Amino acid sequence: MKEQEVQFRKRLQDLARTAYYREIPVFTDFLDLNELHMVHSFRPEETGVTICTFGGYEEAERQIAAFLPDALSYDYGENEEMPLSMYPIRCIRISSLSKKFSETLTHRDYLGALIHLGIERSRLGDIVIKDQDAYVFCHAQMEEFLLQNITRIRHTTVKVSVVTDPADLPKPRFQEIHGTVSSVRLDAMIALAFSSSRSSMLGLIEGGKVFVNGKMVVSNGHPLKPEDIVSVRGYGKFRYDGMAGTTKKGRCSVTVQKYI
Known part of the structure; x- marks a missing residue:
């Protein structure tokens, strides 16, 4: 097993212990497919916690894992997952100020601009492009930073807003x-x-x-x-x-x- 995987599994153990002993939900950052695979193969019953994952919208690829102590998971019932509103996930919409003069921007353009701001990839979830707008899922702690610092994607001046209505979230196509x-x-x-x-x-x-x-x-x-x-x-x-x-x-x- 690679050293990076060993360290990640140790991190999962630490999060599980914290959730169990402090009796609070504990969250990872956004995880990629390899990390989610390790989370799904993790044995939570051995640590006294339940693990749920969510990425901000239906069938998101990058997701955050929540470690729930058994005492808390019982409150939701055996067949219910943690309420989605409790995950530290926010969604912001990036739109061009002028559709007439905007470029055709790609997923790579948006991600590159965000990484250029010094944001770690693990603090960002999926980026969904829809009708010339980009919906960026991020950790709740990054919301204000993104609102204040995103002004341009490539040569296109943009505006940023928070998506609060679940009906406005992107749906899979x-x-x-x-x-x-x-x-x-x-x-x-x-x-x-x-x-x-x-x-x-x-x-x-x-x-x-x-x-x-x-x-x-x-x-x-x-x-x-x-x-x-x-x-x-x-x-x-x-x-x-x-x-x-x-x-x-x-x-x-x-x-x-x-x-x-």
């Missing part, structure tokens, strides 16, 4: 893809979703860059179930909707929803 595969194994489904060959996907799976429902999967033949969400680093993610039937040649007719 999808591209529906239909196709046939020999089976619903992971390599075949990834190849369909990203218009590639199964052989070209093998290195991604074996290299630990593919996650199913937040957990790393390194088996090419891992079977998918309906509603599984697959994330591939460097490519994107998709949701497997299910199989509609089989063709005369015995191939599976499937549908996936690729996030766009």
Whole structure:
């Protein structure tokens, strides 16, 4: 195990102990897919805590983990997660002051501008682009700093506002893809979703860059179930909707929803 992973797991143990002994919820910063995989494989029952994760909106990729002492988790009931409003997450919207003179800005442009301000990536969640606006999820402690310091993205002058109404938060958008595969194994489904060959996907799976429902999967033949969400680093993610039937040649007719 890499030293970085060892240190991260020790950090999880420390957070769990703090939550347990002080009987308070304790939070991580925003975690990437590798870190979330380690969180999901962590055994909270051995530390007397329950772990929940959330990224600010439905199916966010970067998420914060909350460690709840058992005494607190019981207050929410066995099947209920921690109230979303209790996570230290805020969302700000970045809009150009003049749509007429604004550039077409990308995720990389927004992230680069934020990192240039000296902000650590772990303090930032997902950045969602929608209708020329960017929705930036951040740690609550960063909200005021971002409001005061974001004035320009590349050559575009921008304004920043806080998103307070949950109805205004970005919703996932999808591209529906239909196709046939020999089976619903992971390599075949990834190849369909990203218009590639199964052989070209093998290195991604074996290299630990593919996650199913937040957990790393390194088996090419891992079977998918309906509603599984697959994330591939460097490519994107998709949701497997299910199989509609089989063709005369015995191939599976499937549908996936690729996030766009």
